[in-house]
Every structure is written in C-alpha cells, then in structure tokens.
Amino acid sequence: MKKPFSNEFIFQVFALLISFIIVHAAYVTLVRPAASVHQQQQAEMVKANPEYVTKDSFFVVIKDYEQEACFILMFWAFSILGYKGLNGWRQHQLLDLDLLQLPQGLPIGQEDTRGLAKRLNALPIAEQLYLLPRALLTGIERFSATRHVQDVSTAVRDVCESEGERLESELSIIRYLAWAIPSVGFIGTVRGIGNALGQAHRAVEGDITGITENLGVAFNSTFVALVISIILMFFIHQVQLMQEHLVLDSERYVDHWLIRKLRT
Numbered sequence: 001m002k003k004p005f006s007n008e009f010i011f012q013v014f015a016l017l018i019s020f021i022i023v024h025a026a027y028v029t030l031v032r033p034a035a036s037v038h039q040q041q042q043a044e045m046v047k048a049n050p051e052y053v054t055k056d057s058f059f060v061v062i063k064d065y066e067q068e069a070c071f072i073l074m075f076w077a078f079s080i081l082g083y084k085g086l087n088g089w090r091q092h093q094l095l096d097l098d099l100l101q102l103p104q105g106l107p108i109g110q111e112d113t114r115g116l117a118k119r120l121n122a123l124p125i126a127e128q129l130y131l132l133p134r135a136l137l138t139g140i141e142r143f144s145a146t147r148h149v150q151d152v153s154t155a156v157r158d159v160c161e162s163e164g165e166r167l168e169s170e171l172s173i174i175r176y177l178a179w180a181i182p183s184v185g186f187i188g189t190v191r192g193i194g195n196a197l198g199q200a201h202r203a204v205e206g207d208i209t210g211i212t213e214n215l216g217v218a219f220n221s222t223f224v225a226l227v228i229s230i231i232l233m234f235f236i237h238q239v240q241l242m243q244e245h246l247v248l249d250s251e252r253y254v255d256h257w258l259i260r261k262l263r264t
Contacts, residue, residue: 012079023068031062031068035060038057062220064221067188067220074177074232085238088243092249099132113144120137149264152259152262153259156259161247186225193214193218
C-alpha cells in the first residue's frame, strides 16, 4: 500500500508546481498587462468626461495577488480531484467484470479457494490494490481458514469500511484547500481595506482614487475566492459521492458473487 500513496504524493507536488507556473505565467503575460491597459483607458475617459461611468473588466477583478493564489489553489485542488476521480472510475470498471470466472450456479467450497485466489493474484499489480480484488481475496482467504460464511461477511465488511474511512481521510487535503481559498480572499479584503484607510488623508483633500482602488481590491478578492470555493465544493461532493458508491457497490458485488455461493 505504500506505492500508491507515494505516487499520489509525488503527483500532488508536481501538480502544485505546474499550477503555480501556469497561473503565474498567465498573470505576468496576460492578466496584469490587460488590467493595466484597461485601467489607463478608463482613467483617460474619466479625465475627458467627469460624468463618464467606468466599466468593470474581468482582468481587473482578478489581477491582484490574492486572486492569483486562489486560482493556483483551485487548479491544484482540481488536479487532485481529477486524480481521485480517475482512480475511482477505474475501480468502478472492475464491477462490470466477472473476476472469479465461476460457472453459473456453481457453489464454492473450501477446495476451490486456492484456484480463486490464484485468479485474483493473476490480475495486474495496480488492480490487485483496488478495493474489489482486495475484498474478494480477503473473503476467500477467511473462508479457507475458517469455513464460516459469517466470518467471511464480517471480514469483507471490515475491509470495505476501512477503505471508506481511508478515502474519506484522503479528501482532507482538498477540504483544507476549500477552506484556504476563502481565507486567502479575506486576506485580500483586509489588505485592501487597510490600504484604503491609509489613503484617508488624500480623500479629505478631495482625491478618492486611492480609496476606490483599494476597496476594489478588497471586494474583488473576496468575490473571486467565494465563487471558486462554491465551484470547488460542488466537485468535492461529487468525488465523495463516487467513492461512497464504490465502497457500497464493492460490498454488494462480493456478497452476490462470492458470499452467496459459499458452501460449508
């Protein structure tokens, strides 16, 4: 069980690095230059016509450092969700296969357990570590040792429950990111309001440009962070639902194809 964990950890590290590189490159080459051009154009329009109503730009809304950090965390979380979703989809594919390859209606006796175990051990190494083959192999080995159907059912249920708890705990990093993104947005809010208060003396003199710009930073960072968090939580629940179905369907598969056919 160490190898998949190591592979997933390495994937997460590289996913974070790639997310940072892509998002930062997009901000340096596109977002911030486009936001700067838009702000200059709007300033010139206001200078030419004091009654001109400024227009918002998507690049201006997302141009600050807090929004950049939120997008990096978002793409990192999506990459982890994609990894787990693909792994769950591959495990679901096994549910459509007859892994035991038994004739229809043939009961399973203790003398059949060795052959069934060999069939499961003949699967590719990656598939042997999936939940369904492990649950089947656990049930077969327990039946070979005890010849009690109830013991087999208990052992399979324990494997499925422990796998469900493991999958649930592995989502903690993504839930942390879903919490961290609004927190980063709140940091932008505090920074924007603090800078706006620092420009209060200029507002007294009649120049409110600094205050409006910094308040824009405060509100935009919170807005972007909350939108990203809402979208991310939706996909988190979808992946969690997939994992729960995987555990329940695997337990049902073992009950149908193995436990019901056991003969003491």
